[in-house]
Amino acid sequence: MITLSRRELVTSAAMAGAVLACPDALLAATGGAAPWTLGVGDIEADIPLQTLRRVHGKAPAGLAGTLYRNGPAKFRRGGTASGHWFDGDGLMRAFTVPGDGTATLAARFADTPKRRAESAAGKIIMPGFGTPAGAGALVTGPDDTNAANTSVILAGGELLALWEAGSATRMDPETLETRGFKTFRADLQQMPFLAHPRIEPDGRIWNLSLSGKSALVWRLGADGALQAAQGIKLPRASYLHDFTATERHLVIVLQPWIQDRMRLPYVDSLSWRPEQGTQVLVVDKADLTKQRIYELPAFAFFHLGDAWEESDGTIRFDGCIEADPTFGATSARELVAGIHHPAPMPILGMIALFTDGRATLTPSGTAAEFPRSNPMLAGKRRSATVHVGTYRTDRPFAQAVGVWNWARGADDSHDFGGDHLVEEFVLVPRPGARSETDGWLLGTTVNLKARATELHVFDAARVAAGPIVSWRADVALPVGFHGNFAARQG
Amino acid sequence: MRFMIALLAATLAAPALTPAAAADLDLRFTGIETPTGAIMAVVFANEADYTAGKPVRAMMIPVKDGAAAQVVSGLAPGRYAIKAFHDIDGNGQMGVNPFGQPVEPFAFSNDAPGNMGPASWSAAAFDLADAGAVQTIVIK
Numbered sequence: 100m101i102t103l104s105r106r107e108l109v110t111s112a113a114m115a116g117a118v119l120a121c122p123d124a125l126l127a128a129t130g131g132a133a134p135w136t137l138g139v140g141d142i143e144a145d146i147p148l149q150t151l152r153r154v155h156g157k158a159p160a161g162l163a164g165t166l167y168r169n170g171p172a173k174f175r176r177g178g179t180a181s182g183h184w185f186d187g188d189g190l191m192r193a194f195t196v197p198g199d200g201t202a203t204l205a206a207r208f209a210d211t212p213k214r215r216a217e218s219a220a221g222k223i224i225m226p227g228f229g230t231p232a233g234a235g236a237l238v239t240g241p242d243d244t245n246a247a248n249t250s251v252i253l254a255g256g257e258l259l260a261l262w263e264a265g266s267a268t269r270m271d272p273e274t275l276e277t278r279g280f281k282t283f284r285a286d287l288q289q290m291p292f293l294a295h296p297r298i299e300p301d302g303r304i305w306n307l308s309l310s311g312k313s314a315l316v317w318r319l320g321a322d323g324a325l326q327a328a329q330g331i332k333l334p335r336a337s338y339l340h341d342f343t344a345t346e347r348h349l350v351i352v353l354q355p356w357i358q359d360r361m362r363l364p365y366v367d368s369l370s371w372r373p374e375q376g377t378q379v380l381v382v383d384k385a386d387l388t389k390q391r392i393y394e395l396p397a398f399a400f401f402h403l404g405d406a407w408e409e410s411d412g413t414i415r416f417d418g419c420i421e422a423d424p425t426f427g428a429t430s431a432r433e434l435v436a437g438i439h440h441p442a443p444m445p446i447l448g449m450i451a452l453f454t455d456g457r458a459t460l461t462p463s464g465t466a467a468e469f470p471r472s473n474p475m476l477a478g479k480r481r482s483a484t485v486h487v488g489t490y491r492t493d494r495p496f497a498q499a500v501g502v503w504n505w506a507r508g509a510d511d512s513h514d515f516g517g518d519h520l521v522e523e524f525v526l527v528p529r530p531g532a533r534s535e536t537d538g539w540l541l542g543t544t545v546n547l548k549a550r551a552t553e554l555h556v557f558d559a560a561r562v563a564a565g566p567i568v569s570w571r572a573d574v575a576l577p578v579g580f581h582g583n584f585a586a587r588q589g
Numbered sequence: 590m591r592f593m594i595a596l597l598a599a600t601l602a603a604p605a606l607t608p609a610a611a612a613d614l615d616l617r618f619t620g621i622e623t624p625t626g627a628i629m630a631v632v633f634a635n636e637a638d639y640t641a642g643k644p645v646r647a648m649m650i651p652v653k654d655g656a657a658a659q660v661v662s663g664l665a666p667g668r669y670a671i672k673a674f675h676d677i678d679g680n681g682q683m684g685v686n687p688f689g690q691p692v693e694p695f696a697f698s699n700d701a702p703g704n705m706g707p708a709s710w711s712a713a714a715f716d717l718a719d720a721g722a723v724q725t726i727v728i729k
Binding site for chain 2: 236237238239240241285286287288289290291308310313315328330
């Protein structure tokens with residue numbers, strides 16, 4: 100019989116408690132990282148062009164182009180680490196399906212001043228969303244800290260790697276070579292350019308810059324050239340990662356996660372003030388001074404779906420609604436350390452703004468993130484929202500992809516199972532598409548068992564049938580954020 | 590970064606002083622990428638004035654052939670620091686974007702880097718000896 104002293108007993112109980120509370124942290128501390136941490140690993144060098152291995156299925160006829168995806172892929176240097184998932188160096192990935200049944204992958208880091216400075220220092224030193232400034236950090240402007248890691252659009256023949264607190268970064272669409280920061284006009288140097296521009300079906304681009312209660316509204320033509328940049332004032336200094344738009348209005352959702360002090364890293368300057376509720380500012384695209392404000396109960400969010408307007412003027416849009424900002428404030432910080440900190444699950448909800456001033460939020464009951472929809476219907480009435488979902492309690496990241504149909508109140512989804520970390524999927528309309536889901540879902544997962552990134556194509560109208568085709572890379576890229584598909588021209 | 594606006598205001602209001610003992614400061618700006626406008630430079634004689642934006646000298650040095658230079662004479666030997674910006678568009682003001690971020694090049698003596706604000710006095714300060722001094726500042 101083993102007799103434990105009181106002290107040993109206390110220690111053992113504390114250890115058991117620690118194991119129950121934080122198994123991933125303990126595993127990380129003892130060198131046995133949890134399998135999901137592959138999704139927040141480091142990539143040490145650019146990935147030269149490789150042909151992907153077809154795992155099953157057959158590429159659909161008519162799908163030809165490149166899925167550009169961006170996301171952080173370098174978090175650690177010389178014993179130091181990024182303090183937040185949002186602060187890793189942006190790795191631009193190009194998944195190309197040329198239309199002959201094959202698929203390729205190439206990936207290249209955005210060559211930013213941040214990456215150069217940290218590479219030279221051999222340490223993570225630049226301040227970020229959740230990373231404090233380290234010794235030797237030299238910051239003369241926002242772009243010195245630009246991670247260029249959040250999303251990507253093709254505009255005016257240039258690939259723009261997007262980040263929300265500084266300039267877009269220009270890259271070559273073919274070679275992924277970095278060409279420097281995008282300056283749309285000399286007096287707009289280093290103005291932030293959010294990572295979620297809203298793109299009208301004809302290619303016109305709307306975007307915002309945010310700084311406290313100040314915003315700048317960008318309007319670019321389909322050729323990527325600046326058409327207008329005009330300032331507006333916001334009623335509060337909310338954290339704002341995404342906004343949405345109808346054909347006639349910009350819809351700016353102001354959650355009560357508010358910057359009320361100046362502190363680095365940025366996330367430490369935000370306070371959660373649920374008693375203030377959520378506000379929605381609606382701005383007329385044709386006259387930015389024409390504005391309306393709606394009030395909703397408090398919620399936190401990162402992402403919204405495309406909005407539309409009904410004939411009676413009612414504005415509707417969906418969003419991935421969180422009860423509070425625990426994910427962004429805490430969980431996404433701890434991810435980089437290999438710790439899974441559970442947060443309120445994002446639930447897809449529909450928001451309606453009525454002309455009499457009322458506003459409602461109706462939850463779907465479906466857990467969802469990375470909402471996307473048919474780009475040909477941006478700003479127009481629609482019912483399908485592509486999303487990732489099915490979150491587990493024992494690890495971060497989604498394991499399913501689905502299309503929620505608001506008209507039917509039903510989800511058409513595919514569960515990849517616990518071995519996959521599911522990344523954003525985009526809807527690619529079939530050439531000459533006749534309906535909203537006449538096309539494909541294209542997206543990626545990190546297969547934890549195969550330790551490899553996979554590219555999958557679904558029939559957007561039959562997601563539950565599983566992937567039409569899946570390809571596998573010979574490398575596992577960390578979980579990325581957002582991407583867009585560029586159809587092959589001609 | 591709004592300090593540059595204050596700097597400009599100080600520039601326009603700066604008095605010129607002529608001390609008894611005087612030395613020459615040979616001021617040269619290099620690295621200029623846009624060959625237009627002028628370098629607006631101000632000289633400070635101590636840390637308190639540097640922080641408060643109260644210069645002992647202020648000057649507008651035209652950019653010629655990608656460079657700008659001026660000999661500042663009549664300064665008492667001692668310790669000084671310089672703040673400067675390149676007024677590319679010649680409007681007499683430090684250009685800033687709508688959020689107050691400088692969009693025209695700026696620099697400090699000793700090429701001291703600004704870090705989330707102006708360079709510190711200790712990094713930018715230099716000695717002006719009886720025999721004078723040369724400050725070559727990269728501004729781009």
